[in-house]
Amino acid sequence: MAELVFFSGTMDSGKSTLALQTDHNYRARGRAGLIFSRGDRAGQARVSSRLGLDVAAHEVTDDTDFWAEISSRRSSGEAVDYLVCDEAQFYSPEQVEQLARLVDEMEIDIFAFGITTDFRTRLFPGSARLIELADRIDVLQVQSLCWCGARATLNARTVDGLMVTEGEQVVIGDVGRGEVAYEVLCRRHHMRRMTALTARRRSADESLWG
Numbered sequence: 001m002a003e004l005v006f007f008s009g010t011m012d013s014g015k016s017t018l019a020l021q022t023d024h025n026y027r028a029r030g031r032a033g034l035i036f037s038r039g040d041r042a043g044q045a046r047v048s049s050r051l052g053l054d055v056a057a058h059e060v061t062d063d064t065d066f067w068a069e070i071s072s073r074r075s076s077g078e079a080v081d082y083l084v085c086d087e088a089q090f091y092s093p094e095q096v097e098q099l100a101r102l103v104d105e106m107e108i109d110i111f112a113f114g115i116t117t118d119f120r121t122r123l124f125p126g127s128a129r130l131i132e133l134a135d136r137i138d139v140l141q142v143q144s145l146c147w148c149g150a151r152a153t154l155n156a157r158t159v160d161g162l163m164v165t166e167g168e169q170v171v172i173g174d175v176g177r178g179e180v181a182y183e184v185l186c187r188r189h190h191m192r193r194m195t196a197l198t199a200r201r202r203s204a205d206e207s208l209w210g
């Protein structure tokens with residue numbers, strides 16, 4: 001039976017690496033698949049992993065209709081056994097429904113990878129629909145860590161190292177890089193808006209003033 005699986009984790013938890021490994025393993029066994037992504041940091045139509053792999057992919061846009069796209073490929077004789085869908089948090093709820101339909105009506109395995117929540121700890125619409133519809137949700141086993149050493153479960157957006165809570169939901173970026181960047185935190189420190197820089201400053205102040 002084909003499945004819709006949602007592999008989720010914080011930023012920098014190895015999702016794109018696993019997406020590329022999954023594609024590699026299925027392809028190595030003669031199965032035919034397609035890789036999709038939306039808004040990868042490396043640019044349009046790419047899936048890039050911080051471990052160094054960077055491969056071509058099909059860019060998902062507002063106009064992408066997965067059902068129409070795969071039906072048309074199949075009608076013209078192309079085999080499509082599975083889809084690897086990276087940055088799936090950016091897909092629309094309707095696109096996630098199209099993916100679920102491909103599983104149920106065409107027996108195509110869908111491996112979707114993405115973060116669940118944004119910098120304000122709110123679900124992305126695409127991730128919400130994946131959580132509602134997936135046959136299985138796999139939380140990545142590689143632990144990303146908060147600066148305090150606890151397991152990081154949330155993504156913070158930072159400007160010059162300080163956590164911000166206002167802004168657009170979607171701003172493509174990387175952890176620890178750029179003026180606007182991201183940092184993974186445990187819930188306690190996300191709630192306290194305490195990034196690595198804030199913590200360092202606080203401890204410097206404490207040692208200065210006793």
Ligand SMILES: Nc1ncnc2c1ncn2[C@@H]1O[C@H](COP(=O)(O)OP(=O)(O)O)[C@@H](O)[C@H]1O
Pocket residue numbers: 009010011012013014015016017018048049050051142144
């Ligand atoms: N220099 C490195 N050596 C070993 N592992 C690394 C290195 N840089 C990154 N990684 C691993 O890559 C992971 C990030 O992988 P990636 O697929 O880019 O994450 P995601 O797609 O979830 O944002 C990190 O959690 C870490 O385990």
Ligand SMILES: Cc1cn([C@H]2C[C@H](O)[C@@H](COP(=O)(O)O)O2)c(=O)[nH]c1=O
Pocket residue numbers: 010011012015016039040041114115117118119120155156157169170171172173174182
């Ligand atoms: C928290 C959060 C993240 N993003 C963006 C930043 C990155 O471009 C991607 C996540 O990529 P990764 O492969 O999981 O590192 O999402 C965003 O647009 N808005 C947010 O709130």
